[in-house]
Structure formats: C-alpha cells, structure tokens
Amino acid sequence: MKSNLMHLVPPVSRDRIISQFPKWYTPEACLQLKEHFHAQVRTACQQSTGTVGLKISKVVVVGDLYVGKTSLINRFCKDNFDRDYKATIGVDFEIERFEIVGIPYNLQIWDTAGQEKFKCIASAYYRGAEVIITVFDLADIQTLDHTKQWLEDALRENEPDSSFIFLVGTKKDLVSDAVCERTELDAIRFANEMQAEYWSVSAKTGENVKEFFSRVAALAFEQSMIKELEKTAGRMARIGSGNLIKLEKNMTDIPEDNTKVSLSCC
Ligand SMILES: Nc1nc2c(ncn2[C@@H]2O[C@H](COP(=O)(O)OP(=O)(O)OP(=O)(O)O)[C@@H](O)[C@H]2O)c(=O)[nH]1
Numbered sequence: 001m002k003s004n005l006m007h008l009v010p011p012v013s014r015d016r017i018i019s020q021f022p023k024w025y026t027p028e029a030c031l032q033l034k035e036h037f038h039a040q041v042r043t044a045c046q047q048s049t050g051t052v053g054l055k056i057s058k059v060v061v062v063g064d065l066y067v068g069k070t071s072l073i074n075r076f077c078k079d080n081f082d083r084d085y086k087a088t089i090g091v092d093f094e095i096e097r098f099e100i101v102g103i104p105y106n107l108q109i110w111d112t113a114g115q116e117k118f119k120c121i122a123s124a125y126y127r128g129a130e131v132i133i134t135v136f137d138l139a140d141i142q143t144l145d146h147t148k149q150w151l152e153d154a155l156r157e158n159e160p161d162s163s164f165i166f167l168v169g170t171k172k173d174l175v176s177d178a179v180c181e182r183t184e185l186d187a188i189r190f191a192n193e194m195q196a197e198y199w200s201v202s203a204k205t206g207e208n209v210k211e212f213f214s215r216v217a218a219l220a221f222e223q224s225m226i227k228e229l230e231k232t233a234g235r236m237a238r239i240g241s242g243n244l245i246k247l248e249k250n251m252t253d254i255p256e257d258n259t260k261v262s263l264s265c266c
C-alpha cells in the first residue's frame with residue numbers, strides 16, 4: 001500500500017535536494033557557523049526507512065507593507081516576479097517540498113499582510129512558528145526600524161527560544177553596492193540585537209533567494225530532527241522501522257557554537 005502511494009507523489013525537484021549544510025550569508029550575523037549536519041542527525045537520516053517523525057515546519061514571514069514579502073515567497077515557490085503591487089489581505093501560505101539528507105521535508109511558508117488593518121488577522125497565524133522571517137526593504141531604511149516591532153509581535157505568540165529568526169533585506173537590485181553595504185552594516189547590528197541571521201536578496205533577479213530558503217529549510221529540518229531525537233534522550237531511540245540509534249548522554253549540553261540545538265556537535 002505504502003509503495004503504491006509513493007508512486008503518486010512526484011519527485012522533489014533537484015534544487016530542493018539538500019545534502020550539504022547550506023552556508024550563511026555573512027558570518028557577522030549568522031545563526032550557526034558549522035558546515036555539516038550534526039552527526040546524530042545524519043546517522044538517523046541514513047538509517048531511516050522514510051518514517052522519521054515531524055516532517056513539516058511552519059515559517060512565518062512578517063514586515064511592513066510593500067517590502068516584498070509576497071514577491072520573495074513567489075520567487076522561491078513559483079519562480080516568478082510581478083512588478084505590480086497586490087497587497088496581501090490577511091494571510092496566505094505555500095507548502096514547499098524538500099529532500100534533506102534523504103528525508104522528505106516540507107516548509108509551510110505563511111505570507112502575512114503588512115497593512116495595519118490586517119494585522120490582527122495575520123497575527124492569529126504567528127503561533128507555532130519554527131522560523132520567523134522579518135523582512136525590510138533595502139531601499140527604504142525606515143522599514144528596517146520597524147522590524148523589531150514585527151519580531152516582538154511574532155515572538156509574543158511563541159514559546160521563548162522556540163523559533164529561528166531571520167532578518168532579510170529585499171530589493172537588492174534597487175540599490176547600489178555602496179548603499180547596500182552601508183545598509184547592511186545597520187542591518188547586521190539589528191540582526192545581532194534580534195538574535196537573527198541576516199540576508200540581502202532580490203526577488204526581481206532571484207539573487208540569494210534559493211540560497212536563503214535552503215538555509216531556512218536546513219536549520220529548521222535539523223532542529224526538528226534533534227527535537228525528535230531528544231524526546232527519546234537517555235534511552236534507545238527508535239528511528240524508522242526497526243532501526244535503533246544510541247543517543248549520547250550529554251544530549252542536553254549546549255554545543256560550542258552556541259546554537260539552539262542541543263545534541264553534541266559533530
Ligand atoms: N525591484 C524590485 N521590486 C520588488 C522586489 N520585491 C518586491 N518588489 C516590488 O515591491 C512591491 C511590493 O511587493 P510585495 O511582495 O507585494 O510586498 P508585500 O511585502 O507582500 O506587501 P503586503 O502584502 O502589502 O504586506 C511590488 O510592486 C513588487 O513588484 C525586488 O526584489 N526588487
């Protein structure tokens with residue numbers, strides 16, 4: 001039965017297959033500096049028969065109106081770009097499929113409205129976000145100032161330290177390299193204060209968009225795998241059908257790179 005159903009699911013497109021840990025944009029504002037998946041996660045994935053627990057993570061995208069949230073999501077999920085502005089009303093979402101270290105994985109990406117009048121509708125969807133993406137417009141510095149308030153609102157609906165936070169400057173194509181560099185200095189300072197990872201992107205040209213979402217997917221995937229493995233910390237964890245993995249005793253230690261993950265580092 002299972003194998004029959006598998007034939008109905010189209011394969012994940014090649015650019016959604018992640019086997020190496022994707023790199024950060026800048027080491028000055030990055031959530032993890034490591035270059036590989038955690039050894040235990042890799043082992044669990046390799047030994048899995050495709051039934052590893054949680055396979056979907058919720059991503060919430062917030063920020064002022066007109067900064068380019070919808071355009072960023074559409075560039076990644078549909079590979080298109082619309083020059084005309086159509087305000088998001090309330091919320092919308094896309095599901096994007098990945099295969100990470102051989103395991104099928106989904107991101108549920110929630111696009112929220114930046115307009116004040118829709119804020120209370122949108123904020124009802126902040127809960128349970130494994131990833132919060134706060135977006136600003138590189139060509140409109142005021143929108144950077146507002147990102148802290150957007151983040152605060154999103155964090156209020158979530159457990160402390162339960163979400164990865166990203167700060168993304170959009171419309172990179174609209175600013176010169178010099179302006180981009182200057183704005184990035186401020187943005188990196190903001191990102192550090194927000195405990196966020198920073199990225200500059202362009203939905204129009206597609207610059208850094210795939211790289212950014214690959215990074216989001218890999219971090220969220222690894223975190224959800226670690227949580228899954230931690231549930232069975234201190235005893236034998238059953239991964240897949242019949243495969244057993246021995247977890248280390250010091251699983252709750254914080255790794256050296258001070259990340260959210262709590263498995264010992266590879
Ligand atoms: N040149 C350029 N224009 C962009 C880029 N991203 C978005 N835009 C334009 O900026 C405008 C607003 O983009 P949206 O993606 O609709 O903005 P939004 O943040 O979703 O706005 P709300 O839904 O109202 O919150 C549109 O006219 C887009 O075409 C970009 O990377 N480069």
Ligand SMILES: [Mg+2]
Nearest residue numbers: 069070087088
């Ligand atoms: Mg929108």
